[in-house]
Amino acid sequence: MPKSSSKSQAASKSADSVNNSTRKSPGGKSASVVEAFELTAAANGNVLSPRLFYETVQQSPLAISITDSRADILYVNPAFENLTGYSSDEVLGENESILSHKQTPLEVYKALWSTIQGGETWRGTLVNRRRNGEPYLADLNISPVFDSQGSVNYFLGIHRDITEVHALEQQVQHQKTLIESMLDAAPVVVALIDAERKVLVDNQAYKKLMGDLHGLEPAALFLEVLEKDGFDLATALAEHRSFSEVEVRLDIAGRTEPRWYSVSGTWVSELDSTVASYFGNGGEPRCCLLLVASEVTALRQQMERAKLQHLRASLAEQERVQGMREALSGAIFQLQTPVNIIQAAVGMLDRGADSNKLREVLDQVLLSGQQAMDTLRGALPEETRESQASVNLNTLLQDVLSLQTDAFLAGGVVIDWQPQTVLPSITGRPNQLRSMLMRLVENALMAVAETDRPQRVLRVATVSHDDCVDVLIQDNGPGIPDHLRLKVFEPFYSNWKQPRGRAGMGLSLAQETVNEHGGVIAINPDCNEGCQVRLTFPVRSAATSYDEGMY
Ligand code: FAD
Numbered sequence: 246m247p248k249s250s251s252k253s254q255a256a257s258k259s260a261d262s263v264n265n266s267t268r269k270s271p272g273g274k275s276a277s278v279v280e281a282f283e284l285t286a287a288a289n290g291n292v293l294s295p296r297l298f299y300e301t302v303q304q305s306p307l308a309i310s311i312t313d314s315r316a317d318i319l320y321v322n323p324a325f326e327n328l329t330g331y332s333s334d335e336v337l338g339e340n341e342s343i344l345s346h347k348q349t350p351l352e353v354y355k356a357l358w359s360t361i362q363g364g365e366t367w368r369g370t371l372v373n374r375r376r377n378g379e380p381y382l383a384d385l386n387i388s389p390v391f392d393s394q395g396s397v398n399y400f401l402g403i404h405r406d407i408t409e410v411h412a413l414e415q416q417v418q419h420q421k422t423l424i425e426s427m428l429d430a431a432p433v434v435v436a437l438i439d440a441e442r443k444v445l446v447d448n449q450a451y452k453k454l455m456g457d458l459h460g461l462e463p464a465a466l467f468l469e470v471l472e473k474d475g476f477d478l479a480t481a482l483a484e485h486r487s488f489s490e491v492e493v494r495l496d497i498a499g500r501t502e503p504r505w506y507s508v509s510g511t512w513v514s515e516l517d518s519t520v521a522s523y524f525g526n527g528g529e530p531r532c533c534l535l536l537v538a539s540e541v542t543a544l545r546q547q548m549e550r551a552k553l554q555h556l557r558a559s560l561a562e563q564e565r566v567q568g569m570r571e572a573l574s575g576a577i578f579q580l581q582t583p584v585n586i587i588q589a590a591v592g593m594l595d596r597g598a599d600s601n602k603l604r605e606v607l608d609q610v611l612l613s614g615q616q617a618m619d620t621l622r623g624a625l626p627e628e629t630r631e632s633q634a635s636v637n638l639n640t641l642l643q644d645v646l647s648l649q650t651d652a653f654l655a656g657g658v659v660i661d662w663q664p665q666t667v668l669p670s671i672t673g674r675p676n677q678l679r680s681m682l683m684r685l686v687e688n689a690l691m692a693v694a695e696t697d698r699p700q701r702v703l704r705v706a707t708v709s710h711d712d713c714v715d716v717l718i719q720d721n722g723p724g725i726p727d728h729l730r731l732k733v734f735e736p737f738y739s740n741w742k743q744p745r746g747r748a749g750m751g752l753s754l755a756q757e758t759v760n761e762h763g764g765v766i767a768i769n770p771d772c773n774e775g776c777q778v779r780l781t782f783p784v785r786s787a788a789t790s791y792d793e794g795m796y
Contacts, residue, residue, distance in 0.1 A: 306324055310336075384406075386404070436464040492541065
């Protein structure tokens with residue numbers, strides 16, 4: 246059929262439908278839209294005129310069209326004109342396909358047609374195109390309109406533009422996907438649980454942990470452990486009390502080592518999407534607990550190892566002290582005999598004893614003296630050789646300063662710590678070096694205690710130069726006079742006013758350690774305040790001083 250004749254036929258059909266509208270349909274079904282208006286008006290005591298119904302449709306903000314059974318347009322309202330950009334004259338007699346952007350899949354149209362031809366209402370979304378070619382998303386309702394015999398001659402289409410709503414939905418969906426990806430990528434276990442302990446949201450790490458726990462709910466386990474420690478979920482919920490970094494231990498079947506988690510909980514209000522809350526009067530929002538748990542097993546194991554190591558070290562120290570006490574008690578006991586005999590010899594001399602007798606007694610002294618020496622040598626503990634490692638002297642000094650913090654505070658000593666920011670490592674025995682540095686710092690502490698300066702200062706610095714690393718330990722104590730600068734390194738030399746059990750072996754042993762590391766120790770002769778001990782270590786020490794294969 247030519248378009249123009251179809252158009253004029255459609256226009257006259259449309260006018261007929263509006264004006265010719267007094268027939269009653271069986272079973273309550275409309276003969277046409279206007280007929281339907283009339284029926285309703287009649288049913289209501291004819292208070293409302295068909296014109297009113299017509300004007301209602303005309304003025305509806307929704308785009309309304311009425312078509313024949315092939316979807317050729319018979320009527321469109323002004324909202325349709327506004328939305329599509331087509332005037333009524335342009336579309337009357339045209340098929341609704343004029344609005345198609347040709348991107349809606351064929352299956353959708355097939356479903357649309359089979360629904361409306363089956364007498365049902367179809368609702369869906371189509372990609373439409375305005376007169377100016379601009380695409381938009383149409384949320385469309387198509388309802389068949391039955392005539393008095395119950396057959397369908399017309400379709401009623403109502404649609405609205407949902408492009409913006411769809412864009413917003415997409416944005417929300419995108420943000421949701423983004424948040425979910427972020428949650429999944431986070432190396433922490435995350436779960437949102439409600440007051441009934443039901444997990445509402447979780448992430449991949451949570452699911453993985455659940456797998457490791459053979460299907461047990463990690464959130465429930467965390468709460469169980471927290472509750473054993475006095476955490477009360479109900480009270481915490483009532484008071485919106487959050488908690489942070491509580492350590493939780495999980496013993497997992499089949500694993501010898503426990504797993505440790507640092508768990509934090511924050512209360513969050515869940516968005517109320519019920520109809521009742523639309524105007525913000527939906528009552529108290531539901532509260533959920535956001536549980537975040539990061540695994541700290543490695544850290545915990547490291548701490549356990551360090552604790553054990555510390556325990557071992559202090560046990561070894563106790564044993565060492567005990568051994569020394571035993572050896573020295575033995576030495577005192579052993580030396581007592583020769584001393585007694587010498588005393589007897591002196592008495593004999595006083596009494597004018599002959600030289601043979603005296604000789605006999607001196608022989609006994611010699612023998613018991615030799616025996617005492619042998620016993621003492623036998624009691625000397627064997628030196629344990631620590632293996633070599635790459636050592637950063639800043640780290641060792643930091644350890645020593647930390648260990649001595651209490652002593653500094655007690656002695657009112659100010660520490661001036663000047664490490665070189667990036668210090669080359671040396672090769673050496675870390676424990677041996679640490680003990681040596683400890684002794685030197687203890688010396689400095691003793692030195693500052695022997696002066697009445699108002700401010701006691703300990704300066705510790707490291708500096709590297711010419712493939713060497715220097716450690717400088719300086720106190721503002723009485724200092725060491727020039728003539729004693731070498732003597733202080735002799736074994737058993739001590740010049741403390743208050744020796745406090747120090748036998749004068751500290752600097753001698755320090756020299757031994759430094760030499761073993763291919764280094765040099767000296768008292769700085771140019772130091773004009775207190776005493777400065779300078780230790781110089783080669784960054785690459787002489788190969789002869791080191792165990793094989795250390796580099
Ligand atoms: P076509 O080849 O015309 O149709 C595609 C498929 O649709 C066919 O293969 C067939 O399965 C089915 N089909 C088409 N016409 C008929 C028919 N007369 N009987 C049975 N099956 C049929 N389309 C839009 O794109 N946007 C709209 O806003 C829109 N509004 C409509 C409003 C009403 C009241 C009605 C009744 C239809 C509406 N349509 C709308 C559908 C429209 O009429 C077309 O069917 C559709 O646009 C596809 O047209 P086409 O030319 O791309 O493909």
